[in-house]
Amino acid sequence: xxxxxxxxxxxxxxxxxxxxxxxxxxxxxxxxxxxxxxxxxxxxxxxxxxxxxxxxxxxxxxxxxxxxxxxxx
Numbered sequence: 019x020x021x022x023x024x025x026x027x028x029x030x031x032x033x034x035x036x037x038x039x040x041x042x043x044x045x046x047x048x049x050x051x052x053x054x055x056x057x058x059x060x061x062x063x064x065x066x067x068x069x070x071x072x073x074x075x076x077x078x079x080x081x082x083x084x085x086x087x088x089x090x091x
């Protein structure tokens with residue numbers, strides 16, 4: 019499984035789509051990715067590990083928001 023596939027598997031839990039960010043600088047060998055929701059970019063371009071942490075935080079935040087809205091109903 020490649021990096022993009024594993025990031026997309028994590029993003030599927032909260033309805034996000036992960037894209038690979040292409041850059042023309044040939045000196046940089048690290049791949050960068052970014053996340054979108056409904057066509058709107060919600061993250062900066064990050065490396066694999068950083069975007070993974072971003073997705074984990076986003077999942078936790080949406081779960082927390084969902085729990086808090088259910089308690090107020």
